[in-house]
Amino acid sequence: MMKYKKPSRNFITYAGVILVFLLCELALSGAVPFFKMTRSLKGQLVPICVYIVMAVSLNLTVGISGELSLGHAGFMSVGAFSGILVSQYLLFAFPDANLEVLRLILALVAGGLFAGIAGVLIGIPVLRLRGDYLAIVTLAFGEIIRNLINCIYFSVDGRDLNFAFLNPNLPGKLLINGPMGATGIKKLATFEVGFLLVMFTLIVVLNLINSRSGRAIMAIRDNRIAAESVGINVTKYRMLAFVISAALAGMAGALYGLNFSQIQAVKFKFDTSILVLVFVVLGGIGNIRGSVIAATVLTVLPEMLRQFGDYRMLIYAIVLILVMLASNNPMIKSMLSSIIDVFKRNPDKEGKDA
Amino acid sequence: MSQKFKRQPVKMVPAPSYGILPERDVTSRPVLETRNLGIDFGGLRAVEDFNLVIGKTEIAGLIGPNGAGKTTVFNLLTKVYQPTMGTVLINGRDTAGMTTVQANKLGIARTFQNIRLFGNMSVEDNVRIGLHNQIGYSTASGILRLPSFWKGERDQHERALELLSIFDMQDLSNHQAGSLPYGAQRRLEIVRALATNPSLLLLDEPAAGMNPHETEELMENIAKIRDKFKIAILLIEHDMNLVMGICEGICVLNYGRIIAKGTAEEIQNNPVVIEAYLGKQKEG
Numbered sequence: 001m002m003k004y005k006k007p008s009r010n011f012i013t014y015a016g017v018i019l020v021f022l023l024c025e026l027a028l029s030g031a032v033p034f035f036k037m038t039r040s041l042k043g044q045l046v047p048i049c050v051y052i053v054m055a056v057s058l059n060l061t062v063g064i065s066g067e068l069s070l071g072h073a074g075f076m077s078v079g080a081f082s083g084i085l086v087s088q089y090l091l092f093a094f095p096d097a098n099l100e101v102l103r104l105i106l107a108l109v110a111g112g113l114f115a116g117i118a119g120v121l122i123g124i125p126v127l128r129l130r131g132d133y134l135a136i137v138t139l140a141f142g143e144i145i146r147n148l149i150n151c152i153y154f155s156v157d158g159r160d161l162n163f164a165f166l167n168p169n170l171p172g173k174l175l176i177n178g179p180m181g182a183t184g185i186k187k188l189a190t191f192e193v194g195f196l197l198v199m200f201t202l203i204v205v206l207n208l209i210n211s212r213s214g215r216a217i218m219a220i221r222d223n224r225i226a227a228e229s230v231g232i233n234v235t236k237y238r239m240l241a242f243v244i245s246a247a248l249a250g251m252a253g254a255l256y257g258l259n260f261s262q263i264q265a266v267k268f269k270f271d272t273s274i275l276v277l278v279f280v281v282l283g284g285i286g287n288i289r290g291s292v293i294a295a296t297v298l299t300v301l302p303e304m305l306r307q308f309g310d311y312r313m314l315i316y317a318i319v320l321i322l323v324m325l326a327s328n329n330p331m332i333k334s335m336l337s338s339i340i341d342v343f344k345r346n347p348d349k350e351g352k353d354a
Numbered sequence: 355m356s357q358k359f360k361r362q363p364v365k366m367v368p369a370p371s372y373g374i375l376p377e378r379d380v381t382s383r384p385v386l387e388t389r390n391l392g393i394d395f396g397g398l399r400a401v402e403d404f405n406l407v408i409g410k411t412e413i414a415g416l417i418g419p420n421g422a423g424k425t426t427v428f429n430l431l432t433k434v435y436q437p438t439m440g441t442v443l444i445n446g447r448d449t450a451g452m453t454t455v456q457a458n459k460l461g462i463a464r465t466f467q468n469i470r471l472f473g474n475m476s477v478e479d480n481v482r483i484g485l486h487n488q489i490g491y492s493t494a495s496g497i498l499r500l501p502s503f504w505k506g507e508r509d510q511h512e513r514a515l516e517l518l519s520i521f522d523m524q525d526l527s528n529h530q531a532g533s534l535p536y537g538a539q540r541r542l543e544i545v546r547a548l549a550t551n552p553s554l555l556l557l558d559e560p561a562a563g564m565n566p567h568e569t570e571e572l573m574e575n576i577a578k579i580r581d582k583f584k585i586a587i588l589l590i591e592h593d594m595n596l597v598m599g600i601c602e603g604i605c606v607l608n609y610g611r612i613i614a615k616g617t618a619e620e621i622q623n624n625p626v627v628i629e630a631y632l633g634k635q636k637e638g
Contacts, residue, residue, distance in 0.1 A: 204497055211496025211503060212486060212510070219472050219483045226470035229432060230550050231458035231487045240493060 010206045013289045017202065020296075021195045028191070040303050048299045049194025050256040053201045055279035055291040057248035060205050062277070063286030064214065065241035066221030068135040070273050071122070071142025075246040076253035077268035078118045079111030081149055083254025084182045084263070086110040088175045091186055092156045104188045107254045108197065115250020118145065119243040127238050142273055149265040150179045181264030182257065189259035197255055198292075201248050205288060208244065217241045282323060383446045384409050385461075385554045385586040386431070392439035392610075393430055400426045401610040402439065408554065408603075413580055414588045415601035417621075419630060423610040424590045425467055428556050431588075432464050433457040445553060459487060463552035465543040467559050467590075473532025477523065480531045480542055481514040484549025489513060517545050520582070521575060536563045541572075548583065555579070557589040561596050569593055573600050598622065606630065 024045065027037045054076060061069045087107040090099060122141045129137055153164045157172025164170050168178060176182050208214045216237045219227040228234055257263050279298055283290030301319065305312045326332050384407045392402035401423045408414050416424050429435045431442055433454045442449045444460045452460070472480050491506035518524045521541040526534065531542060540560055547555055560576070561569045573596055580587055591597050597604060598618040606614040606621060608630040614621055621627055 207497045207499060208493070211493070212482075212491060212506065213493040213496055215475070215479055215483050216486055218475065222472040222474055223470045225434070226466065226472065227483070228434075228454040229458060229464055229466075229470075230484045230546060231455050232483065233455055 010202075010210070010288075013202060013206065013292065014199070016289075017195075017198060017292065024191065040306070041300070044299060044303055045191040046189045046194045046255065046259045048296055049191070049198050050252045050259070051276065051279065051295040051299050052198050052292050053252035053255075054249055054276045055283065055295040056198075056201050056205055056288055057245045057252070058276050059280045059283070059286065059288055059291045060208070060241055060248075061245040062280050063284075063288075064205075064209055064221065065217050065238060065245075067127075067238070067242070068131070069138040069242075069245075070135050070270070070277065071138035071140075071145070072245075072249055072276050073268040073270070073272035074122075074138075074142035074145035075115040075118060075249035076256065076272065077145060077149055077265055079115040079250025079253030080257030080263060080268070081176060081182065081253075081265070082114035082250070083107035083111035084185055084257045085154055085175055087188060087258060088182070088185065089154075089156050089161055092173060092175075093159045093161075100188060104193060104258065107188065107258060108193075108251050111254025111257075112247040112251040115253065116243050116247035118250075119246025120239070122246075123239050123242045127235065127242060139270065139273070142268075142270065146265045146268055149176075152176060153178050179264065181262060181266075183262040185258060185261050185263065187258060187261060189255050194255060197251060201251075202288070202292070204244065204248065209288070213237065213240060278320070282320070282327070284327075384443075385412075385445060386588070387443040387446075388431070388440065389443070390440035391427075391430055391437050391442060393426065393435055394438045399610060401430065401607075403611060404430075404440070404607075405612065406605055406615075408586050408588060410553070410586055411580055411584055412586045413576065413600055413602050414586070415597040415604040416588060416590045416607060417592070417594075417597055417604060418607035422607040424607055425558060426610075427607070428464060428558055428590065431457075431556060432462055458550055458552075461551075461553035462556065463547035463550045463554070464556035465540070465547055465558055465560060467562070469536075469539050469543060471531045471539055471543060471546070473530070475531055476527065477518065477529050477531050477534070477542060478511070478514050478527040480546050481517055481549050482510045484517075484546040485510050485513055486550075488549065488551050514549070517549055520548070520579065521545060537565075537568045540564070541575075544575075544579075548579065553585055555585055555587045557587060557591075559590055559592065561591055561593045569596055572596070576600055 024037070026032060027035050028042070030036055054072065058069065058072045061067050061072075084107070087103040090103045090106065122138070126134055126137050126141065151166050153166075153168050153170055153174060154176040155162045155170035155172045155174045157170075160172070162170045162172065166178075168174070209218075216227070216232045217240070219230075219232055220234050220237055224234060253268070276295075279295040280291055282298065283292070283294030298320075302312060302316055305315050308315055386406065386408040388404055388406050390402075391404040391406075393400050404427060406414075416427065418424055426435070430437050433449060433452050433456070436451070444457065444462055447460060449457055449460065472483060475483075489506055489509045491500075491502040494500075495502045495506075515524045515527060518527055521538075521544070523538065523541060523545070526538065531539065534542065540563070544555075544557065544560065557576075561572055564572060576587060576589070577600055579585070589597075589601070598621075601618060604614075604616065604618055604621045605612055606624075606627050613626050613630055614624045616624070
């Protein structure tokens with residue numbers, strides 16, 4: 001009997017992310033001459049991590065589960081504001097204790113938790129739909145979340161947490177101030193934490209894909225009727241993918257929120273959902289490694305193009321179009337795969353992408 | 355309603371009261387029993403008064419002209435459609451209101467007329483998806499890679515290869531399911547259905563698109579599956595060599611009604627069946 005091959009083909013993805021992280025750390029330390037980071041690139045490090053997590057988690061919904069979701073930024077904003085709320089509340093309620101690490105961890109956990117809950121609540125109606133209808137309804141829910149956050153007020157008074165809807169007159173210090181968003185945030189996000197969150201996301205998503213539940217999710221995507229006929233609970237596994245994806249987006253949101261001194265709900269508009277979807281499509285739908293690369297490159301690219309001044313976004317768009325055309329060109333595709341085959345020992349190519 | 359759909363009064367041939375073949379497994383509980391099963395689609399009655407009993411380890415055939423309602427019967431048995439009339443009992447349990455998933459867990463598995471494999475996945479993964487409810491571990495242990503994950507994966511792998519070896523397909527386990535030749539895809543669908551550990555296997559045109567040699571092999575394998583897994587098999591097929599060759603009991607459907615039940619010989623000589631297939635001879 002054939003020897004059982006352990007699922008270890010994600011090694012390259014992990015190794016690549018760790019290698020890039022180490023190189024960035026080296027560049028940040030400034031120990032090596034001619035290998036330094038510009039100021040603007042340094043500022044991009046945490047957003048890059050955030051967008052990688054966003055792209056990978058959206059790929060779980062779009063690529064693995066096969067549901068086109070256009071409301072991913074909604075979960076990000078739920079995570080951002082609940083993360084900020086938790087960390088800021090702890091800061092003002094317990095000002096003496098030095099709890100930076102704990103506050104950050106709790107903020108990430110809260111972000112994931114509340115976004116996960118939002119995922120369940122939105123998933124119940126949304127997952128009754130399929131295809132285009134699902135896309136439109138997720139888009140609508142993303143906007144609903146943003147508008148709801150515009151209306152909520154939280155304040156901390158001593159150790160009391162006060163909440164009001166559409167009413168800014170709360171005692172104590174306002175933590176979340178309706179349309180003004182959260183202000184005076186104590187910045188907690190670091191590149192190292194971002195890297196750990198990326199690794200966490202990759203481990204969760206890749207391990208999920210290569211397990212019984214992941215196969216069930218992909219079976220439903222490929223053929224729903226056949227999946228039902230072999231006894232796979234379709235509702236359960238679609239919901240599972242949707243909620244895990246939402247929770248990871250929430251964690252990314254929490255990290256994103258804690259990277260700025262102030263943030264408004266407007267930041268998480270429909271544009272953000274589309275931007276993340278562009279990363280997913282460009283990196284390859286269902287291809288996790290591709291999402292990581294696309295999110296990194298496309299977050300750095302606008303900064304790199306600063307020298308073109310006013311033409312920056314035009315060139316960005318042209319690059320996007322060219323990459324899309326190239327990745328869909330059969331000639332370039334076959335050329336690439338033949339190059340890969342040279343490096344690969346065994347020439348069996350059975351679509352074993354991440 | 356047009357003239358075409360107006361049902362002619364059919365002469366019923368006296369059918370055995372219990373089972374297609376009453377002498378087989380009379381004492382034990384039948385795997386499948388349907389009582390006056392029927393379904394309406396709007397005003398169209400696609401199937402009605404469908405009474406069928408299949409004993410344990412019986413190979414039964416369901417035949418009939420195109421559009422007779424054979425696949426509709428399969429969809430009723432597997433709860434893809436909820437019947438509007440009558441009941442389906444699987445292993446003696448009423449399946450009223452059940453979903454396809456619950457019916458599968460009760461022991462009914464099927465293949466499809468138009469192949470429905472998970473085409474982007476490997477052959478082995480297709481079988482593993484069939485093993486989903488047989489060899490399991492939790493989602494959390496899958497993400498955390500707990501020992502139960504490794505054990506479950508190893509067991510699934512071994513069982514999948516064992517099942518694939520029925521059709522000598524274990525060497526294809528790493529191939530993409532959608533890239534297999536047509537006949538192999540049909541066989542893989544049977545393996546995937548068997549992986550769910552059914553007590554009744556429904557095969558919807560298993561020999562469609564196969565050459566005579568492959569069909570002969572399939573016949574041997576169907577008998578082999580029955581003997582090895584001790585399950586009942588109900589198959590829809592247009593290839594009369596296959597149906598007459600391996601089915602112990604045959605049920606003929608026309609315009610949604612059973613017009614005859616019996617052994618291959620009885621069916622072949624039944625005037626009502628001949629009329630349904632070939633039409634009535636003009637008198638005079």
